Amino acid sequence: MSALLLNIAPGDEVIIPSFTFSSTATAFTLRGAVPVFADIRPDTMNIDETKIEHLITPKTKAIVVVHYAGVGCEMSFISSIASAHNIPILEDNAHGLYGTYRGQLLGTIGSLATQSFHETKNLSCGEGGAIVINDISYLSRAEILREKGTNRSRFFRGEVDKYTWVDNGSSYLPSEITAALLLAQLEEASSIQMKRRNLWQGLFDSIGPWADRRGIQMPHVPSYCEQAFHMFYLVMPSEKALVDLKRHLASRGVLAVTHYVPLHSSPYGVAVGRGECPISDDISARLLRLPFFTDMSREEFEVVVAAVTSG
Ligand SMILES: *Cc1c(COP(=O)(O)O)cnc(C)c1O
Secondary structure, three states: OHHHHOOOOOOOEEEEEOOOOHHHHHHHHOOOOEEEEEOEOOOOOOEOHHHOHHHOOOOEEEEEEEOHHHOOOOHHHHHHHHHHHOOOEEEEOOOOOOOEEOOEEOOOOOOEEEEEOOOOOOOOOOOOEEEEEOOHHHHHHHHHHOEOOEOHHHHHOOOOOOOOEOOOOOEOOOOHHHHHHHHHHHHOHHHHHHHHHHHHHHHHHHHHHHHHHOOOEOOOOOOOEEOOOOOOEEEOOOHHHHHHHHHHHHHOOOOOEOOOOOHHHOHHHHHHOEOOOHHHHHHHHHEEEOOOOOOOOHHHHHHHHHHHHOO
16 A cells, blocks of 8 residues: 555665565565665664665655664654655554654654554454554545545545545455454553563563673664564574574574565565665574564563573
8 A cells, every 4th residue: 555655656666674574575566666675784673774865766766664673763864864855754664563763653753654463463463454644645545545446435424425436446454353353452552562571671681691791682772762572582693603592492492583584685686676785684694583472471481581591
């Protein structure tokens, strides 16, 4: 829907961080856009704000940011570049719901933002998502796009006496069943976030001293960001150290996994996009995610901490 609202057409360019999930890019490549990959910062794994401006061309139609692990990107800097060039910002806020950047909720800063309620996210309805419209000029068309190109929303409000096909679109609405699941999650959001905060802080405090001794990088949250507690990761000093820790954890029954294969070096990214992102490649080889989920029990938490700190 974001790509449709932004009128993305073949040959347009969209700036996207390389260290993200394919969905961030496919929204645009589906419309024929060229993903121009920006590298990330080695501290937050977020798009490197200093590497955006030189990627802008007359064809650039959007700057997409991903708040990795729910920690805000450098939005003041990015917003000033975007407004200087009159290019809209889209926040892929799949990780960032309830996080803030300088007091502002993530997902409310760009012209548009997208949420995911996939089973791996903080709040889930199995499969589902939402679009957040911050620039109100996109609102009336968004209502039509999500309703198969009809003005049914106006009909529901009693503004027209029948609804009809008025624009392009598809079926982007959740089913009632999916929406009911999501509503129950939204009602529990503060307790879900509280549990995740406690777990995250517990992991950080318990693993920190061990990580320091081994030169392992812990997650970095700038003082002006309140994170969304989406994941817990370690950046190992080398790829070998990652493989060794992963194997050690597996031997103790703890599943730890790497994360994104950078899009710029993925088969489809190479075919349709462009951009060199050495930091994304390097981080991808060294970043390991630890088990982290809302209903993790005290026992599970202890098992993970004991396994990690004996590695
Ligand atoms: C999970 C995720 C998505 C995709 O969400 P879907 O609900 O599967 O479309 C997009 N971007 C990021 C960064 C994600 O983590």
